[in-house]
Amino acid sequence: GQNIDQPTEMTATEGAIVQINCTYQTSGFNGLFWYQQHAGEAPTFLSYNVLDGLEEKGRFSSFLSRSKGYSYLLLKELQMKDSASYLCAVRVSESGGSYIPTFGRGTSLIVHP
């Protein structure tokens, strides 16, 4: 099976930088995703990493180390609207050729003024 770990909750201050970590243990790893989910809403896609290194997209960056089974999501210049749950997910390739997503339990980020 797949195992994905991320902290349950984090708090940070408006304007600051926060790093949300995600570790995983999977077989057939084929990519890692980060999603944002505001309370009462559907998850929305933030980033995708399949190779090692940093992917930057505006205020958000995501890093992957496949050898360590580790990723982080970095949020810069935090805004109040960044208060949300951040979901780490991995995609694994199955023997039949399909790709299966598995999500972590999510990290609830609270941004204080």
Added chain:
Amino acid sequence: DVKVTQSSRYLVKRTGEKVFLECVQDMDHENMFWYRQDPGLGLRLIYFSYDVKMKEKGDIPEGYSVSREKKERFSLILESASTNQTSMYLCASSSGSGWVEQYFGPGTRLTVT
């Protein structure tokens, strides 16, 4: 804009009833997914489909079945609803065999009494 719609936002059913949850996407996506989301447990994959009439079990298929007769529609069926199936159900779709982003519907909050 990709649109994924679900038949109901809120649904209340009695134990033992047969329940149908419908999901429709308008972007000709090959892949469709059903998840349930529970506090502390995150998103868990129930079933997915990568083509019409194709279905694959996810992590928690027990007590559920699915139907995909048309490309745009993916139905989740609870054959005999039980109280432990009270949950938020989320449908998602994605494009292509090497899909990256999943697009989620707004969710159906199902309560089984």
